[in-house]
Amino acid sequence: MSIxxxxxxxxxxxxxxxxxxxxxxxxxxxxxxxxxxxIKAKDEILHANASDVTNGKNxxxxxxxxxxxxxxxxRLKQMADGLIIxxxxxxxxxxxxxxxxxxxxxxxxxxxVPFGLIGIIYESRPNVTADAAGLCLKSGNAVLLKGGxxxxxxxxxxxxxxxxxxxxHKVPKEAVQLIETTDHKAVTDMLRLKxxxxxxxxxxxxxxxxxxxxxxxxxxxxxxxxxxxxxIHSEADPQKAVEITFNAKVQRPSVCNAAEKLLIDETHxxxxxxxxxxxxxxxxxxxxxxxxxxxIDNDIKEATQDDWYTEYLALIMGVKVVKDHHEAILxxxxxxxxxxxxxxxxxxxxxxEFMERVDAASVLWNASTRFTDGGEFGFGAEIGISxxxxxxxxxxxxxxxTTYKYLVKGTGQIRQ
Amino acid sequence: MSIxxxxxxxxxxxxxxxxxxxxxxxxxxxxxxxxxxxIKAKDEILHANASDVTNGKNxxxxxxxxxxxxxxxxRLKQMADGLIIxxxxxxxxxxxxxxxxxxxxxxxxxxxVPFGLIGIIYESRPNVTADAAGLCLKSGNAVLLKGGxxxxxxxxxxxxxxxxxxxxHKVPKEAVQLIETTDHKAVTDMLRLKxxxxxxxxxxxxxxxxxxxxxxxxxxxxxxxxxxxxxIHSEADPQKAVEITFNAKVQRPSVCNAAEKLLIDETHxxxxxxxxxxxxxxxxxxxxxxxxxxxIDNDIKEATQDDWYTEYLALIMGVKVVKDHHEAILxxxxxxxxxxxxxxxxxxxxxxEFMERVDAASVLWNASTRFTDGGEFGFGAEIGISxxxxxxxxxxxxxxxTTYKYLVKGTGQIRQ
Numbered sequence: 001m002s003i004x005x006x007x008x009x010x011x012x013x014x015x016x017x018x019x020x021x022x023x024x025x026x027x028x029x030x031x032x033x034x035x036x037x038x039i040k041a042k043d044e045i046l047h048a049n050a051s052d053v054t055n056g057k058n059x060x061x062x063x064x065x066x067x068x069x070x071x072x073x074x075r076l077k078q079m080a081d082g083l084i085i086x087x088x089x090x091x092x093x094x095x096x097x098x099x100x101x102x103x104x105x106x107x108x109x110x111x112x113v114p115f116g117l118i119g120i121i122y123e124s125r126p127n128v129t130a131d132a133a134g135l136c137l138k139s140g141n142a143v144l145l146k147g148g149x150x151x152x153x154x155x156x157x158x159x160x161x162x163x164x165x166x167x168x169h170k171v172p173k174e175a176v177q178l179i180e181t182t183d184h185k186a187v188t189d190m191l192r193l194k195x196x197x198x199x200x201x202x203x204x205x206x207x208x209x210x211x212x213x214x215x216x217x218x219x220x221x222x223x224x225x226x227x228x229x230x231x232i233h234s235e236a237d238p239q240k241a242v243e244i245t246f247n248a249k250v251q252r253p254s255v256c257n258a259a260e261k262l263l264i265d266e267t268h269x270x271x272x273x274x275x276x277x278x279x280x281x282x283x284x285x286x287x288x289x290x291x292x293x294x295x296i297d298n299d300i301k302e303a304t305q306d307d308w309y310t311e312y313l314a315l316i317m318g319v320k321v322v323k324d325h326h327e328a329i330l331x332x333x334x335x336x337x338x339x340x341x342x343x344x345x346x347x348x349x350x351x352x353e354f355m356e357r358v359d360a361a362s363v364l365w366n367a368s369t370r371f372t373d374g375g376e377f378g379f380g381a382e383i384g385i386s387x388x389x390x391x392x393x394x395x396x397x398x399x400x401x402t403t404y405k406y407l408v409k410g411t412g413q414i415r416q
Numbered sequence: 417m418s419i420x421x422x423x424x425x426x427x428x429x430x431x432x433x434x435x436x437x438x439x440x441x442x443x444x445x446x447x448x449x450x451x452x453x454x455i456k457a458k459d460e461i462l463h464a465n466a467s468d469v470t471n472g473k474n475x476x477x478x479x480x481x482x483x484x485x486x487x488x489x490x491r492l493k494q495m496a497d498g499l500i501i502x503x504x505x506x507x508x509x510x511x512x513x514x515x516x517x518x519x520x521x522x523x524x525x526x527x528x529v530p531f532g533l534i535g536i537i538y539e540s541r542p543n544v545t546a547d548a549a550g551l552c553l554k555s556g557n558a559v560l561l562k563g564g565x566x567x568x569x570x571x572x573x574x575x576x577x578x579x580x581x582x583x584x585h586k587v588p589k590e591a592v593q594l595i596e597t598t599d600h601k602a603v604t605d606m607l608r609l610k611x612x613x614x615x616x617x618x619x620x621x622x623x624x625x626x627x628x629x630x631x632x633x634x635x636x637x638x639x640x641x642x643x644x645x646x647x648i649h650s651e652a653d654p655q656k657a658v659e660i661t662f663n664a665k666v667q668r669p670s671v672c673n674a675a676e677k678l679l680i681d682e683t684h685x686x687x688x689x690x691x692x693x694x695x696x697x698x699x700x701x702x703x704x705x706x707x708x709x710x711x712i713d714n715d716i717k718e719a720t721q722d723d724w725y726t727e728y729l730a731l732i733m734g735v736k737v738v739k740d741h742h743e744a745i746l747x748x749x750x751x752x753x754x755x756x757x758x759x760x761x762x763x764x765x766x767x768x769e770f771m772e773r774v775d776a777a778s779v780l781w782n783a784s785t786r787f788t789d790g791g792e793f794g795f796g797a798e799i800g801i802s803x804x805x806x807x808x809x810x811x812x813x814x815x816x817x818t819t820y821k822y823l824v825k826g827t828g829q830i831r832q
Contacts, residue, residue: 017749021772100794106783108793115805116775194629198805213610213633219806220635240828247830333433355823356437359532367522367826376831377524377822378516389531389614389819390635391807403805406793407771410783412656414663415792 015174031087048157114140126154139401149182223384226256226339233345289319361394431590432558447503464573530556542570555817565598639800642672642755649761705735777810
């Protein structure tokens with residue numbers, strides 16, 4: 001067990017006891033000050049980030065990863081703005097979720113409270129550092145951050161700034177901590193510290209999520225694996241079918257709510273599939289399909305069994321012709337990742353059945369899968385998109401970073 | 417991997433697809449018929465139970481365990497009545513939790529849905545079999561039951577009756593299944609079947625809970641470990657202090673919401689502790705305490721460090737004198753199991769601070785810890801009492817056996 005990890009978990013759990021009692025006003029003041037401090041520390045942060053980028057280049061990181069790693073003034077401004085957005089959201093802590101007076105006179109209140117200490121394990125993007133710290137702070141939680149080793153200098157610089165603001169306000173700086181060792185074993189260590197860490201949220205690729213789920217003794221919220229489908233029903237409006245599929249696949253292919261698969265009813269396939277594929281090809285999308293789809297368009301490569309399970313996060317799309325919506329629903333429930341699934345149809349009855357029977361966090365009718373997002377749902381900000389069913393499903397905002405407790409007020413009642 | 421376990425998990429996941437669509441009426445009819453069928457099958461069930469009891473005696477089970485295992489007409493009637501209580505509770509499935517129309521015209525609804533297939537792993541009491549099946553059915557979930565090997569014949573007889581009722585109503589009998597192998601490895605196997613089982617709820621002792629948490633790849637709700645405290649503040653009413661402590665410890669010592677520890681302010685200890693202890697002694701409670709308490713009553717044995725962590729589930733109570741409520745809160749947050757914690761005081765400010773700062777599912781002021789219970793909270797029935805913070809905390813009723821999904825209705829919206 002890493003001494004750094006266990007010491008920081010202990011200190012974080014202690015800091016959480018202060019955090020849970022902070023007033024909304026002081027939390028908001030701290031968030032505003034953190035935003036200003038990030039801008040003020042621009043030179044230090046960008047300097048630290050430049051060394052991460054240099055190291056990444058030397059290590060041979062892909063241009064896509066280097067782009068995710070890189071900060072500039074604009075991105076730093078967005079990071080600061082993110083904290084202001086969180087500041088302006090309602091404070092979930094203390095919300096009364098229910099209140100009952102029992103026949104024996106007991107008053108039972110159910111009240112939102114913070115989790116305590118939340119562990120966030122994430123990969124290369126350094127903006128997650130400030131986002132996660134802001135969301136945890138506003139929801140009254142201390143946070144223990146374990147970022148990717150590629151971003152270590154950027155993360156250290158950002159956390160240093162945030163901790164300085166905490167200190168100014170006499171809040172324990174251990175409310176926001178970063179694991180500084182880049183030894184990956186630190187992740188495994190975090191996952192054992194059930195006594196101090198109340199919740200683990202991994203944000204990253206399928207490998208990281210799997211590792212965390214398999215090793216954690218602490219409750220986990222799985223996030224962000226999206227093998228999302230767009231299903232074109234026989235009564236789909238062709239124009240909507242083309243636009244929604246294109247948007248879901250192409251608008252931002254590297255994110256979890258981008259579509260990876262296209263399913264289309266066989267009665268509609270000869271007419272509509274060529275229109276959709278023509279548009280996808282304008283963006284250079286590589287197509288991998290089943291036999292029936294390849295009879296319609298011989299640019300489509302043969303899909304393997306693995307393809308149906310794969311989240312490409314790239315300009316690649318699987319294409320499959322299905323008999324009807326029953327087959328589409330079965331396919332999606334078998335191969336999907338329970339993230340976001342869309343149907344395009346003008347038939348309300350079929351849409352309703354699809355929405356009822358598809359097992360996913362978000363089921364969309366005549367809308368792009370790209371809308372499954374905290375911002376688009378009106379949450380203001382999100383800590384991630386849950387693909388599990390326990391506690392939170394879909395985009396998670398501030399309320400999802402809280403639990404509750406029952407406060408029972410009596411006058412000496414005993415149980416009969 | 418046991419073939420029985422994997423086959424039943426696959427069949428259960430499939431049955432869940434039917435269960436989630438059942439109307440409230442049909443679920444209620446099935447529950448009423450199940451209750452009647454249990455009474456009608458009295459002879460078979462009691463006969464099966466008698467062989468479990470005989471086997472238990474031969475194995476040398478303790479009288480307490482034999483009592484938990486044993487069914488009679490009265491207990492069978494209670495089991496049937498439990499199903500009627502669940503029938504009469506509101507159906508949580510389909511409840512609209514929120515509805516928003518976004519500026520772009522998307523209608524976003526958040527709707528309660530069943531989990532799918534729930535795995536319940538429990539120990540000797542056969543009534544859990546019917547209770548869990550009823551609660552899962554009403555909340556639209558299929559259930560895979562793994563009961564204790566001591567109750568295997570009783571559980572088989574009960575599940576047979578429940579499945580016959582399902583078959584009459586053309587509902588897949590795999591909606592309620594029992595793992596029949598008594599090989600404990602079946603538990604480990606269940607915990608790996610993430611693809612089919614959506615949630616695991618262990619009900620039993622600390623050893624079982626720990627085993628499940630450490631081995632499960634499936635999200636778990638931990639239940640029922642209660643190292644609960646009653647804290648007597650310096651401004652406690654002595655009469656309430658005596659009655660609440662006695663009730664919390666003695667009324668039913670074998671359950672998780674019974675108190676295990678008594679904390680008392682030093683300024684109140686000389687006056688009030690003897691009154692409390694005198695009453696506890698009338699019930700034969702064994703006392704284990706710290707040095708200060710033993711100076712007040714030399715019947716108190718010396719407590720070890722382990723005692724402060726222990727859930728006795730017996731007529732034993734730890735006693736500790738504390739300086740004030742700050743020390744009491746620190747002690748409880750360190751040694752408690754986050755289940756139920758009570759303060760006895762007439763000082764509202766101290767009570768409020770205690771309720772805010774104690775980290776537990778249920779914090780009670782001038783009331784016995786024994787009130788943390790689904791029935792006492794007005795939930796009608798409970799599947800267990802959660803001691804974790806994720807998803808559900810404290811007594812879990814029907815709503816806690818559901819998750820939600822977002823249903824998004826558009827008119828062709830794409831993301832900009």
